[in-house]
Amino acid sequence: MKISLTLNGAPRELDSAPLVRLLDALRGPLGLTGTKEGCGEGECGSCTVLLDGDPVNACLVPIGQCEGRAITTVEGLGEMAHLSPLQRCFIDEGGAQCGICTPGMLISAEALLRRVPDPDEPTIREALAGNLCRCTGYQRIVESVRRAAELLREGAAR
Amino acid sequence: MVHGSPVEIPRPSVGVSVPRVDGAAKVTGEALYVDDLPKRDGELHGATVRSPVARGVLRGVRLDPAFNWSDVTIVQAADIAVNTVALIVDDQPILAATHVNHVYEPVVLLACADKAKLARAVRAVTLDIEPLPPVFDMEQSLAKVEIIAGEDNVQKRYLITKGRADVKVEPGAVNGESATAIDAAIAACDVVVTGRYFAHHQEQMYIEPQGVVAWWDTDGAHATGSIQCPFYVHKAFTKAFLLDADRIHITQAVTGGGFGGKEEYPSIIALHAALLAQKSGAPVRMIYDRKEDIEATTKRHPCICEITSGCDRDGTLRALSIRMIMDGGAYVTLTPVVLSRGTLHAAGAYRWDDVRIESIAVATNTPPNGAFRGFGAPQTIWAIERHLDAVAKKLGRDPIDLKEQNVLREGDVTSTGQVLRSSVAGAECLEKAVLASDYRAKRARGPVVSGRTARGIGAAVFMHGAGFTGSGERYLKGKVAVDLLAGGRLGIRTASTDIGQGTETVFRQIAADAAGIAVDAVDFAVPSTTTCPDSGPTVASRTVMVVGSIVENAAKQLSARVRAEVEAHGGTFGEATDRLIAREGPITSLLQYAPPSFITWDDTTYKGDAYPCYGWACDVAEVEVDLDTFEVTVVDFWSATDVGKAINPVMCKGQIEGGSLQAIGWAVSEEITWRDGHITNPRMTNYIIPTSLDAPRFQTILVEAPFAMGPGGGAKGIGELPMDGGAPAIAAAVEHAVGVAMGSLPLTPERILAAKQASERTSA
Amino acid sequence: MSLADLHFFKMTREPSLDALCAVVAERHAQGLATILYAGGTDWMVEQEMRAPLHDEPPLVVDIGRMGELRGISLAGDSLRIGAGTTYLELERSAVVQARAPMLVRMAKDVGAVQIQARGTLGGNLATASPAADGVAALAAYDATIVVKSARGERRIAMADLQTGYKKSTRAADEIIVAVELAPPPEGSPWYWRKVGARRAQAISKVALAGVAVVENGTATRFGVGMVSVAPVTARMATTRALVLGKALAEITAEEIDHAVDQDVTPIDDVRSTGEYRSHVARALTRDLLRQLGARV
Ligand SMILES: Cc1cc2nc3c(=O)[nH]c(=O)nc-3n(C[C@H](O)[C@H](O)[C@H](O)COP(=O)(O)OP(=O)(O)OC[C@H]3O[C@@H](n4cnc5c(N)ncnc54)[C@H](O)[C@@H]3O)c2cc1C
Ligand code: FES
């Protein structure tokens, strides 16, 4: 089945069996291994990507359902040389330790900040509740998101 | 290079929260974890056929003749040169050959290029196992209802004695002289308290499951993966494949958390992948899915502690007798070391005149238990802290007063006879945590009931030995190489891995300051057994304190040479370096750890300096207990933690918060449930680790009581300490809130309700 | 493991509900199953745990964007919610916020945002698990389910939906189109309390949904649904009768406990114990009635 979609802002086309998980399509034929697999059943959130702007678990989405839709992965947030404020804050505030939850965590945070520019702590925690982290205790992640929201409000470029 | 951060890093960098060096790669998705590594030519997927039976005789393996096996590689025990996982005792086969001793024990390995076919192949293998009666319970194992391991099911014993009870007896003598002596010491005390405490399994639940890619070529065997200790895997390969050391190449991929779970277990998955690769002649990728990872890999050891103690009426602790049992699981693996650390921490952070601690690890027909942050100490600290809470109750005092009165101070002597000469901060941590949390006022006020919830507060005081036990470092001879590089840069080569805790960054800070150069002038090589010397394993809170001090010395040595060159012939640090290299060729400082000379330790009597130094801490937890549902919410969590010297404060806090949340999960929601040796909840949906909504606000106070021999001006270990205090602090807070004293973990609502109902029945 | 088998499945999309009904009917007649893929949050997880396929896999039809299963509308006294509505859409819907706020509250407790963005009411009802939060909330509203097949459309009252553990009166060829409910007057009291092993990403150990209309200290409408305390979503017939039968202030704790004990038959499983569930079932019911004005 031929599938056309928008991936990180660019049109992409691939030929895939339709029920193949978006996660496997991203990590395989689409060549983006930033999206991680921690459980394969919607619990850990390390596979989180944006599907038309909302965060979803790429391990539960079949690629066939992505026809004509827009996907954003961690690779779409920024590059090594041009980090987004959110990415920069995760580094500076200690929001990433082992880093395996980080791509999914960043995507959930991105979804939040696009809708809510000035989230309070409970709102941040709720937005990240589908992303399990075993390293940080979450506090520094919450700090990272709060700080990024501040920077964005001060006009930092995404 | 420090990427992506516009922040100028000041010099010296120690004490500054230098941004994580590997951060940019991690936040952009560029970092390559094992399953992200590009596919190698002809690569196959590997899978494991595991025993469904807890104990039995392996009569045979049947391969379905109707299945087309032509493109499936099959490895069985007979294919292995030496069928032993090299660790402490050689009792664990790489693949079961004659017997199975736990459910999930690997028996057959399969590899195939087609994943869907591989899944079918696993089902086309039938294991013919004649079941034998299994033992799942550690007390039944000790009682020898069945002999399942060795002569008596016992994997290891220790005996610690101190004071009046200190008469030589054979370890294991239950009614020997020393037992009577301690009983006499306790009997002489004003107040005697006895209790029994249980700590349960815990799954590490790193978010990245275990995985390895292995292949063979003209250089020998290669394995790359999610690995905490590359040289463990190296040792395992040497033994199993009868290979020379230089024909084995083990390299760490970026690792998505370990917490001990990737200390010894990766040897097994790497051996499996390499066996399949050897037989098939193709590279083999083995990545566990979450279920297999939970089922097959190690967990924290369950532990029972029976404690009897005596103290004066004024609360002065006098005599302590502990009998503890740990469940090692089916094979010994690292159990002797875990039991050792558990035993050495069993007396807590307190002064006792007379001590007798007898510890035993027994086998059960469950998957081997292994390394997990804290390494036995959280289990025994749980017990002693709960016990002291009970003693305080009997004395009619607040537990914190009793703990403050008895906490070890400078000059005091531990249960192994170690005189604590310096870097002792228990009292300071206690004071700071108590102050920050307003503990005393909140305790005095009593539980605050509002609506259908009750709030309570509780504390735990503890210490954790940094580095290897006793003479461990002396045997280990950890090494580090630092290269002097063109332009005045340094390159660190060490087998110490960064599994998220920040080794890469912190080592750079230490080296940069030692050499007087910028942090981004220091490189850190990917840990590999081929290019890096054996620095010893990344465990035991030893990386910064021990390996970091070697890095520091090596960097100092090199910079001294460069500075001498500058002095003699002028120029900048970079120019002088280039001249030196041009003159002498490559320049490397390869140093070995020199343990502090004052350390004396006797492995046979278990006496002396158990650890070079200790990290100290006091945790205070404030909880809200729902009076309808008995759900426990940890609302606030204060931790005053002594790290010696905080080389990177943000990372230190990250370790403390992350470790504390693991302790919180262990205390309130995490639980492995079993049926006939099978795990009934091997999924993230029913093994419950905390989410961001379950985590409390952490208020972390860094205390610095420097250790003279620690790098960067006195750093000590921080990795494990934060795992120790959460559970007892929470249990104390729950007791404060609802009046039930729980001695068994976990504190699930079901258990609290049952305990409350039981206590209401007895009081009625 | 058998996730690798996903390669073997075929997926189609149908232009209309009628066309979908025809495809399902035709396959049904041949004894073939059809999977309707909505959010996949139930189905994909089942695949992960399933043994490798032996036969031709069932056909999958993507219903994720089928217009006739979508949309939320209020017509007179009836709120109609398309079966393809996700939890996130419920949360964001102004009509649902105003007229069925308990559904919004329930939706926020399903999994976490990622699950809420994908999981649908239709999927929740189709799986018909006693642990389904959405089913309990709809039971409390005494909703009606609109189903359609090639044989035509019919309505199933929530009370008649479940017949046993994950069994329902919906025929295999019937597609859930929408749910309809009569919302209580705006501002009426409602109750949602979920007890899970953690605050998100948790399947209910017990959850209680309730809606009520109270006039002069007596409930004139009272609907409840309880999660994970029986093989089917508990509709709590005895408790309903007790509450509708007398002034709230006169109801005693003992009466409540007694009624709840009649209404639930909880068991031990991997998530909790029967004993705990019984206790929580009583405690939550008391809490609900306390909030309505019972002096318990
Ligand atoms: C991590 C996680 C957390 C979860 N948490 C919760 C929770 O807190 N509470 C809860 O109740 N559930 C929870 N669930 C379960 C699940 O999300 C819900 O049941 C959800 O509503 C299912 O909807 P879906 O659209 O994803 O169903 P799908 O998986 O798409 O479909 C499920 C089944 O229903 C059938 N089906 C779907 N739509 C229709 C239709 N319109 N007509 C007929 N048949 C149909 C499908 O054929 C399939 O057999 C959780 C799941 C996960 C993975
Ligand atoms: S891999 Fe998708 S949620 Fe865990």
Ligand code: FES
């Ligand atoms: S940083 Fe390791 S899991 Fe979050």
